[in-house]
Amino acid sequence: MLNTLPEQTIHKIRWFLAISWSVLIASLFYDPVTQLLTDPNHAWSPFRLTLDSSQCVRLQGVCLPTEPYAIGAKFFWTMVVPVGLMIIFVLGHEFWRRICPLAFFSQIPRALGIQRKLKTVTSSGKSRYELVSINKKSWLGRNFLFLQFGLLVVGLIFRILFIGSDRLALGIWLITTIAAAILVGYLYAGKSWCQYFCPMAPVQMVFTGPRGLLGSQAHWQKERGLTQSTCREIDPKTQQEKSACVGCKSPCMDIDAERSYWDRIVKNDQKFILYGYLGLVIGFYGYYFLYAGNWEFYESGAWAHEPDQIGTIWNPGFYLGGQAIAIPKLIATPLTLIGCVFASYGILSLLEKAYRQYLEKKGLSLDNAQILHQVFTVVTFSAWNLYWIFSGGAGLGFLPEWTEHLLTGSVILVSGLWFYQTIGRTSDQYGREGLANSLRRQLDKQGFDVAQFLDRKNDDLKPDELYVLAKVLPNFSQTQRLEMYKDTVKAAIRDNIISSAESALLNELQRNLNITQDEHYAILASLGVEDPSLFDASQQTSLENQIRIDSYRQNLEALVANLVQDGTSVQNALEDQRKRITYLRQEYRITDAEHEQVLSASLGQAGGLLQNAEILFTQLEKMDGRCQILETQPPDPSLSVYVLLRNAFLDRQKLVIHRLLSILKILGNSPAAQSLAPRIAAYDVLPAVLNAEEEDETSWQADLDPEIYALLLIPTPSERTEIEPNSLGELLETILREDLEPFVQALGLSGLHLIEPTKAYQIAVDLLPTNPPPILAEETQVLVDGEKHSPSDPTTLQISTLTKTFCLSESPFFNQLGVRQLVELAVSCQSRRYDRGEVIWRLGERSQEILIIFAGMADVTIPGADGGEQIINQVPKGETLGELGVLTHANRSASVIAATQPTIALVLAAEKLDFLLNHRPALAKGLLTIISKRLQKLTKRVETIVPAKSPSPSSDSHEGHSPGHINH
Numbered sequence: 001m002l003n004t005l006p007e008q009t010i011h012k013i014r015w016f017l018a019i020s021w022s023v024l025i026a027s028l029f030y031d032p033v034t035q036l037l038t039d040p041n042h043a044w045s046p047f048r049l050t051l052d053s054s055q056c057v058r059l060q061g062v063c064l065p066t067e068p069y070a071i072g073a074k075f076f077w078t079m080v081v082p083v084g085l086m087i088i089f090v091l092g093h094e095f096w097r098r099i100c101p102l103a104f105f106s107q108i109p110r111a112l113g114i115q116r117k118l119k120t121v122t123s124s125g126k127s128r129y130e131l132v133s134i135n136k137k138s139w140l141g142r143n144f145l146f147l148q149f150g151l152l153v154v155g156l157i158f159r160i161l162f163i164g165s166d167r168l169a170l171g172i173w174l175i176t177t178i179a180a181a182i183l184v185g186y187l188y189a190g191k192s193w194c195q196y197f198c199p200m201a202p203v204q205m206v207f208t209g210p211r212g213l214l215g216s217q218a219h220w221q222k223e224r225g226l227t228q229s230t231c232r233e234i235d236p237k238t239q240q241e242k243s244a245c246v247g248c249k250s251p252c253m254d255i256d257a258e259r260s261y262w263d264r265i266v267k268n269d270q271k272f273i274l275y276g277y278l279g280l281v282i283g284f285y286g287y288y289f290l291y292a293g294n295w296e297f298y299e300s301g302a303w304a305h306e307p308d309q310i311g312t313i314w315n316p317g318f319y320l321g322g323q324a325i326a327i328p329k330l331i332a333t334p335l336t337l338i339g340c341v342f343a344s345y346g347i348l349s350l351l352e353k354a355y356r357q358y359l360e361k362k363g364l365s366l367d368n369a370q371i372l373h374q375v376f377t378v379v380t381f382s383a384w385n386l387y388w389i390f391s392g393g394a395g396l397g398f399l400p401e402w403t404e405h406l407l408t409g410s411v412i413l414v415s416g417l418w419f420y421q422t423i424g425r426t427s428d429q430y431g432r433e434g435l436a437n438s439l440r441r442q443l444d445k446q447g448f449d450v451a452q453f454l455d456r457k458n459d460d461l462k463p464d465e466l467y468v469l470a471k472v473l474p475n476f477s478q479t480q481r482l483e484m485y486k487d488t489v490k491a492a493i494r495d496n497i498i499s500s501a502e503s504a505l506l507n508e509l510q511r512n513l514n515i516t517q518d519e520h521y522a523i524l525a526s527l528g529v530e531d532p533s534l535f536d537a538s539q540q541t542s543l544e545n546q547i548r549i550d551s552y553r554q555n556l557e558a559l560v561a562n563l564v565q566d567g568t569s570v571q572n573a574l575e576d577q578r579k580r581i582t583y584l585r586q587e588y589r590i591t592d593a594e595h596e597q598v599l600s601a602s603l604g605q606a607g608g609l610l611q612n613a614e615i616l617f618t619q620l621e622k623m624d625g626r627c628q629i630l631e632t633q634p635p636d637p638s639l640s641v642y643v644l645l646r647n648a649f650l651d652r653q654k655l656v657i658h659r660l661l662s663i664l665k666i667l668g669n670s671p672a673a674q675s676l677a678p679r680i681a682a683y684d685v686l687p688a689v690l691n692a693e694e695e696d697e698t699s700w701q702a703d704l705d706p707e708i709y710a711l712l713l714i715p716t717p718s719e720r721t722e723i724e725p726n727s728l729g730e731l732l733e734t735i736l737r738e739d740l741e742p743f744v745q746a747l748g749l750s751g752l753h754l755i756e757p758t759k760a761y762q763i764a765v766d767l768l769p770t771n772p773p774p775i776l777a778e779e780t781q782v783l784v785d786g787e788k789h790s791p792s793d794p795t796t797l798q799i800s801t802l803t804k805t806f807c808l809s810e811s812p813f814f815n816q817l818g819v820r821q822l823v824e825l826a827v828s829c830q831s832r833r834y835d836r837g838e839v840i841w842r843l844g845e846r847s848q849e850i851l852i853i854f855a856g857m858a859d860v861t862i863p864g865a866d867g868g869e870q871i872i873n874q875v876p877k878g879e880t881l882g883e884l885g886v887l888t889h890a891n892r893s894a895s896v897i898a899a900t901q902p903t904i905a906l907v908l909a910a911e912k913l914d915f916l917l918n919h920r921p922a923l924a925k926g927l928l929t930i931i932s933k934r935l936q937k938l939t940k941r942v943e944t945i946v947p948a949k950s951p952s953p954s955s956d957s958h959e960g961h962s963p964g965h966i967n968h
Contacts, residue, residue: 004216005098007232007241014104021101021174024072024080028171031070038305039068047071057302059292060319064302073167074304077159082391084200085207089384090414092215093208097194097254105178106185106193110587116187117586128582130589131189133248134196144196145269149276151199153337156284160291160333161313165306189589190248191231205270206277209380210258210373210425213418218256219434219497231551242555246588247548251496255547259496262427265369265376272345274376278383279344283337285390290336291329293319298390348379369427381419385411431505434497436463438488439470439509446484448473471512481513486523490531494546517774518743518827522820525741529619529652530659552588553598556581574599609663610672616656616663620683623649623656626731633728634755640806641751645735647819648744653685661689661700669705677711686712729756736763742773743823746802749779775801775823799831799854804906807854811878814852828916829906834858834898840881840905845892847885848910853877856903861895874899886910 027034037047056063088096097103109115117129135141163170184193194201211217231245231254245252251260264270288298297303306312316324317332327335352375359366366374388411440458443450443466450458450469461469473481489506492498498505510520559580560573574581585595596611630646631637660680667673680686690700690712701709732755735748749767753760764780772780782800804826808814814822831854834840840851840858851858857876864870872894875881881896 005095007234010098011234013099014101017099018101018104024076025171025174027070027072028167028174031072031167034071035068037071040066057296057300058294059297059302059306060316060324061293061322065307067307069305070167073163073165073170074301076170077164077304078301078391082388085203085387088204088212089207089418090213092212093204093253093257094216095212096204097191100194100200102178102181102198102200103191103194106181106191108182109186113583114186115189115587126592128585130586131246132187133189133246133589134192136250140196143269145202145205145273148197148199149202149273151197152202153280153334153341155199156280157334157337160284160287161330162310164309165304166309169310188248189587190246191254192248194254195249195252202273202277205253206274206380206383208253208257208261209377209418209422210261210430213414213421215257217258217433219259219430219495220437242558243547243551245547245551247545250545258430262369262430265372265427271372274379275345275348276341277344278348278379278386279340279342280337281383281386281390282344283340285386286340287333287336290318290320291332293322348375351375373425373427374423377419377423380422381415384415384418428505431497432508433463434495435488435492435505435509436466438491438495438497439466439484441491442484442487443469445487446480448476467508467512470509473513478514482515482519482523485509485513485515485520486527489523490527493527516824518820518823521741521743521773525652525739525744526655528740529655548588549590549594549598552584552590552594555584555588556598559584609666610676613660613663613676616659617679620653620656620660623653624683626735627653629726629728629731634751639754640809641747641754644805644809644819644822645744645747645751648741648747650685650688651819653683654689657683657686657689661704664705664708665703669707673705673708674711677708678714678716681712681714682716729759733759733763742776743802743805743819745772746776746779749776749783750802753783778802799904799906801826804829804831804854807852807878807906811852811880813880813883824916825908826906828912829908832905832907834903834905836898836901836903838898838903840896840898840903841892843892843895847882847888847890847892850883850886850908850910850913851881851896852906852908853879853881854904854906856898856900858903858905859897859899861897862893869895869897881905886913 034047036042037045039045040048042048056066058064084096087099115131118132119127119129121127134144140147158173163173180197181193184197188196208215231243232241233244234241245255251263253260285298288303289295292298313330314328317327317329317335318325325332352371355375356371359371388408440461443458448458450456450461476484488509489498506520509515510517515523559577568576584590590598593611626649627646630642630649634642637643657680660676664673664676664680667676700712704712729752732748732752736745736752739745739748749760749764752763761783764783767776767780768784771777778800779802782803801823805822808817808822808825808829814825817825829852834856843862853875855877857874858881859871860873860875860881861869861871875896882892884890885892
């Protein structure tokens with residue numbers, strides 16, 4: 001909630017708290033004032049001690065003396081610490097991190113510009129200096145939570161033994177802690193103190209859960225540029241907030257607390273901390289009872305002014321049943337606390353196991369993360385209330401009794417509200433909301449404003465409302481919906497809302513935007529072509545790194561903006577600010593590639609664009625090499641499976657060419673553009689892209705510089721490069737295992753079965769249990785079991801979608817359609833079997849379906865002059881019947897009879913064709929173009945088919961007329 005407070009306001013609060021902390025620490029060393037407040041003779045002071053001997057506090061059976069004391073230590077433990085925890089629990093960790101004095105002190109080295117730097121050597125051999133960050137694979141990167149929790153346990157042990165009441169020891173301990181924070185700030189970049197060392201971090205993790213009661217939701221913010229918590233700064237020129245994130249940790253609680261929570265929830269360290277913390281709370285407060293022999297010692301706050309605390313470490317550590325146990329306090333304290341930690345971990349682990357067994361017995365299915373979340377929520381709720389049961393009244397006896405009741409009621413209220421808010425939370429809800437936010441950003445990008453329909457703004461819409469809105473988007477074409485879906489998925493993957501392999505969260509969005517599964521996978525494939533790093537785990541950029549690079553970009557832009565506005569060229573401005581840029585690169589740990597990327601994106605420098613172009617050329621070469629193999633190595637390259645695979649890769653090459661042409665557009669008539677253009681012209685697919693410019697409303701001739709466009713038209717010899725894998729079998733297996741598009745994977749399996757049937761069969765057997773996408777699962781099942789007749793209808797043969805697609809691709813009527821359009825048609829087609837002589841339909845019947853002959857042959861007949869049936873055409877495999885009647889809504893103009901035993905046809909119902917034509921513009925355009933051409937041919941031949949004097953059918957064409965296949 002308070003993460004939106006201006007940084008200038010937070011900066012003032014930080015300074016106030018840092019100064020207050022310093023004053024408090026100073027008072028621990030010298031305090032002539034507050035001791036007067038506890039003097040029993042000062043009746044005016046609410047902090048005064050009582051002289052009533054009947055109310056003395058006993059420690060191991062002995063009354064403690066009632067001597068006046070300075071209240072600095074007691075104030076720190078009973079006021080400062082509880083208030084900090086209340087802020088964390090209610091307002092969220094993000095507000096605490098923004099105001100925490102220790103976090104503030106840890107940034108002093110950064111503010112002074114004296115952080116440690118190490119020399120690194122780039123892959124190009126250049127050396128540079130950069131700030132040191134903690135490697136997540138190092139011991140500290142893997143075990144930081146254990147370290148922080150260990151420091152917390154040590155701190156509580158020290159509190160009981162040394163610093164609970166000894167002001168001098170507490171002051172030294174606080175100064176040492178501040179010095180440690182400053183030292184870590186010098187040694188490591190970013191907020192490494194908070195992330196890897198601070199003992200309070202585990203407490204924040206426990207009491208925050210997915211988020212505080214009033215905590216913010218980073219995944220629901222309009223922009224992801226600013227961190228949820230700290231790492232912000234004010235631009236001195238614009239006075240605007242900007243990110244100062246250097247990506248010191250991933251996933252980072254300060255960027256998105258809930259994402260960090262769900263990412264780590266199944267990790268053993270988080271489980272140990274949660275379970276162990278409850279035991280630590282019990283052990284810490286319980287030890288005061290074990291040590292004093294009563295609860296009054298703690299509840300009265302006498303522990304905060306115990307005389308000569310350090311001198312008691314060798315005294316008996318336990319006092320039970322009126323007897324002191326001869327175990328020194330120095331040993332008894334860690335023994336109790338550490339023992340309770342491990343006992344709590346063991347007991348809660350057993351309770352978790354019992355809860356799992358209960359769920360299994362009841363038949364309730366929850367995933368591991370959700371079970372742990374529910375147990376963690378109960379543990380946090382318990383730890384929070386136990387903490388306040390013990391500490392709520394400690395040292396607050398000077399206040400009226402009603403204030404204690406008010407505090408107790410407030411604690412119960414906030415913990416109950418937090419529990420209600422948190423217990424039902426799921427990672428799917430988080431992902432769904434993040435995806436909805438990505439959708440909202442795409443609506444803004446498209447210029448859609450819900451205010452024109454409702455008295456609301458886009459920013460006011462809740463996730464459920466956004467999903468409903470996506471379903472009824474007014475005036476949005478299917479092309480716009482596809483583009484919106486593509487951009488939403490890309491943004492969600494970039495922001496780590498969903499993983500690249502995850503699709504469950506996208507199902508609802510697919511339904512609402514009317515996106516088919518095939519379109520979904522086609523979009524994933526195109527995204528993979530346009531940006532290979534999106535799906536490559538080794539190249540993926542975390543949200544933390546994105547923000548780090550964006551922080552550098554903002555600083556770089558601010559650095560050169562004034563010079564550029566005064567007329568200095570970007571290049572000269574960069575040269576003038578070279579020293580400052582070097583410092584920024586060290587601070588944000590920016591590599592040469594990232595620097596070039598930023599220059600390209602924000603300052604129009606060509607380096608990053610050329611780097612992107614090289615990545616795209618690598619993609620082109622990869623797909624070109626695959627097409628080479630599919631053209632040259634199959635025993636019969638004309639088989640449909642190989643043709644469709646080549647066409648699929650050609651379609652992807654066209655996408656890459658589009659991206660390269662866009663880069664040329666940005667580069668203008670520069671030397672870089674003149675160098676790229678001939679390389680693009682070397683690819684055979686370029687003319688198809690340029691010739692299709694009218695269809696996609698992109699005029700490259702108008703957009704590109706004339707000289708550059710002319711270079712594209714000059715044929716350039718291509719330099720074929722060898723690629724891996726270099727054999728047909730290896731390629732098909734790679735496609736099957738790695739491609740993002742299930743249909744292409746299914747083609748890979750089918751092609752592999754033609755040349756290596758044993759290997760293909762084994763892969764299919766291995767694939768079936770993995771629940772592959774529908775079209776791949778279907779082809780896998782067919783390969784294992786073979787195609788079968790439907791048990792409910794023996795006339796219906798179950799033909800796989802892939803086999804139907806092969807048939808359509810070989811049809812003269814449909815073979816001009818694109819690969820994905822053919823698949824969509826195949827999915828809509830049913831198969832039907834006819835015996836020889838069986839009537840498929842009769843003259844005059846209503847046209848309700850289109851037939852594509854899959855196997856066998858059909859006769860087209862009309863009534864003859866002798867009253868019998870005259871065969872006017874024989875329709876072989878691959879030809880279509882009835883398409884014109886369906887499109888014109890005319891009755892059948894001829895009868896159709898099965899001519900072979902059997903005759904098998906693919907059937908496309910009229911209503912399904914209408915749906916496809918209405919909702920798939922590209923498919924409609926392709927079909928109508930084909931039908932128009934065919935209609936023209938048939939019209940010219942109609943008089944040669946039917947004698948001029950014979951009665952003519954009512955339709956303006958005959959069903960099944962196909963030039964070259966007509967018998968008189």
